[in-house]
Amino acid sequence: MVRKAGREFTIRDVARSAEVAVGTVSRVLNDHPSVTRDVRERVQRAITSLGYERNAVAQSMRSARTHMIACAIRDFDIPGYVSYVKEAERIFRAADYTFLLASTANDKAVELSLLRKFAQRRVDGVMMTISDESDPELIAAVEQAKMPLVLIDREMIQSVDRVAADHRSGARQATDYLLSLGHRRIALFVGDPHAHPSRSRIEGYGDAFRAAGLEPDPAMIRDHSLSNEFTFRETSALMQRPDPPTAIFVAGIDMLAGAMRALKAAGLAIGRDVSVVSGGDSDLAELSTPAITALQWDRAQMGRHAAQMLLDRVTGRTTEPPRCVRVPVSLVVRESCRPPQ
Amino acid sequence: MVRKAGREFTIRDVARSAEVAVGTVSRVLNDHPSVTRDVRERVQRAITSLGYERNAVAQSMRSARTHMIACAIRDFDIPGYVSYVKEAERIFRAADYTFLLASTANDKAVELSLLRKFAQRRVDGVMMTISDESDPELIAAVEQAKMPLVLIDREMIQSVDRVAADHRSGARQATDYLLSLGHRRIALFVGDPHAHPSRSRIEGYGDAFRAAGLEPDPAMIRDHSLSNEFTFRETSALMQRPDPPTAIFVAGIDMLAGAMRALKAAGLAIGRDVSVVSGGDSDLAELSTPAITALQWDRAQMGRHAAQMLLDRVTGRTTEPPRCVRVPVSLVVRESCRPPQ
DNA sequence: AAAATATTTGGAAACGGTTCATTGACCGGC
DNA sequence: GCCGGTCAATGAACCGTTTCCAAATATTTT
Incomplete structure (x- = not known):
C-alpha cells in the first residue's frame, strides 16, 4: 500500500489492509x-x-478529552519554580x-x-x-475556568485547589532568629504584595517583631518587584542610609543574587558587615562563603501535591470541595548571620 | 439559549443565534x-x-495543523537549559x-x-x-520524524537543523588559560561523551595541550555523567591522589556545584589550593568568593535561533537544506585561578 | 436596461477517530 | 430441529471546525 501524497495513514487504511472494519481497528487500539x-x-x-x-x-x-495539562508560571528560569514544575511534569x-x-x-494580561x-x-x-490574588478579573477568570485548576503558591481564592508553602511561618522563623541575635534594623525584601507569598512574609516578619514586643519599621520593608535589578538597586540604596540595616532578609525566592551583587559592589562582607x-x-x-542561612521547603513535594490534586479532579476521583495544601518551611542556619556590632 | 448539559457552545449555536450559516461564523472567526x-x-x-x-x-x-511546538530537554531544573527554553517559548x-x-x-527510551x-x-x-548522537535508533527516529525538528546543542546529525554552542573553542580557551598560568595536571569533567558538548570539550582540551607541545593525561579526564553526585564523587577521589590536579575544569553546564561541594568538604580553598x-x-x-572564572555564551540567542529556525520550517518559509548554527563561547576571567604552587 | 462581473452567503463534505445499534456465527439445551 | 443467548465484527453516525461549490445579491460595464 502506498501513502497518498502528504497524507498519513489512518485507521481506515489499517482496516483495509487487515481486511476488517474500522471499528475493529479502534477496538484493537x-x-x-x-x-x-x-x-x-x-x-x-x-x-x-x-x-x-x-x-x-x-x-x-471525539472523546472530548485532550490528555493535556497546562501550566503557567511566572518565569522559566527561576530555579525555585522550575523544581515544582519538574516534578509535576x-x-x-x-x-x-x-x-x-x-x-x-507575572503579567495579568498574559495570564488572562x-x-x-x-x-x-x-x-x-x-x-x-x-500575579494578583485580589484582582477581580483574575479571580473571575480562575473561578469560571471550565477545567479543573490548581493554584501554585497562592492561597486566597478559596473556590479552587491550592498548594502553597507556609511562608508566614518561614518569615517568622527567619526574623525570630535575626532578632535573637540582637538585630533590630532588619531589612525585608519581598515581591509584589498582591500575591500570597509576599503578603505572608510581611505578616510573619511582623509577627516576630510583635512577639518580641517590638514594632517593625516600615522604612525597612521593600515590597515591589521580584526582579534582581530591583533587589540590587534597593539593597544599594538601603545600605547607604545613615542608619543602614544590620541584617537583610531577602525573602523572595530568587532575590539573593541581586542582594549579593549589591553588597559586593559596596564592599560589604556578608556575616561581618551585614547579616543575610x-x-x-x-x-x-x-x-x-560564608554559606547563607536560608529558608527551605520540599519543592518536589509541592509539585507532587499539585499534580496529584489536579489528576484527582481531572479523572473525577475527587469531587470534594477545593482545598489548600500547605507545605512546611524551615530555617537552615549557616554562617551568614552574626550579632550586630 | 441554554447550554445543553455538559456541552459547550459550538459554531452551530453561534450560527443559529446570529441567524447565519456556520460557514459565515467560521469566516468571521x-x-x-x-x-x-x-x-x-x-x-x-x-x-x-x-x-x-x-x-x-x-x-x-480539519486544518491538519496543531499550532503546537514540542520541546524535550534533559532536565527542567538545569538553569543553563532553561534559559534556551525560556526564550524559545x-x-x-x-x-x-x-x-x-x-x-x-537523558534517557534514550524516554526520548524515543x-x-x-x-x-x-x-x-x-x-x-x-x-542523549547519544551516534545511536542508530535515535538517529533514525530523529531523521524519520514527520515534523520539522531542531536539535539543541547537538551537531552530528547533519540531516536536521541544529543550534550548538562552540564548546570546542570554549574548552580550548579555558585550557589555554590554565596552561598559561603554569598548570599541567588539569582535571577535566564532562558529561556523556556520546553527545556533542562533551566530545567537543575533550577535543578543545586536547587541542590546547597539543598546541603547547604537551600531551593530555587521560587519567585527568572524567567523562561519564552530568550529575552533581558524580562530580562530587570524582572530584573527591581525584583530590586524594598522590598527584592531585592543580586545576579543575568542570566543563559540564551544571557541574560546578558538585565540585565546589567536594572541595569544601575536603577543606580545599579555590584559588589558593586549586584553580577552578x-x-x-x-x-x-x-x-x-573567590568568583569563579567561567565560560559563557548567549543562551537566549541560542533559544532564539532554535525557535526561529523551527518556525521557518513549520511555516514553510525555508526549504533550504538543514544547517547548524554555532554560537560563540568566551572565557570570563575572574578570581578562581592562580599559578600552581 | 440588460448583461457581465464581483461579492457575499448558504450548505454540505471532509478531517480521523470512537461508539453503538445491528447483523451474523456459533453453541448448548430442550 | 428450533430457540435463546453469547460473543465478534460491521458500518454508519457523530464530534466541531474549515473549505469549496453553488446560489443569491450587489455592482459595474456596455
Missing part, C-alpha cells in the same frame, strides 16, 4: 476485550507494516498526560490570555500562579 | 474579508453573548504557537517514547536534545 486473537494479530501486523500512528487530535475530538507524563508550559512574566488559550485548546486541567538570610535555598546560598 | 460589517457584528454579538470559545481541537482536526507564544515541554532525564507521543499529537515542530574554571556561567560562579 484501545485494548477492548471482544477481539479474537486472530483478528487482533492481523490488525497489529497491518499497523506495524504501515507504520500507522494514531492521531491524538481526532481522538480528542514527571507525574503527568507517567499518567499519560502531556504537559504544556508557558511563562507569564493564556487561560483563554488553554480553554480553547480544551486542556484537561491547569496548574498556575497568578535568604528566603529560598539554592546552590548559591549553600556554597557561598 | 478567521477574519475572512468577504463578510459585511452588519453580519460580522451580528456574529460577534452572538459570540460574546453566548461566551463561545473556539475549539482548537476541531480546528486542528517567548518567541513561539508571540507567533501564536503553544509550547509543550517534557524532560527526558516522547518522539512518538509528539508524532501522535501531530505537533507542528520539535525542539530537543538527545566552570564550563557554564551562573550566579553561583559570579558571586562565589
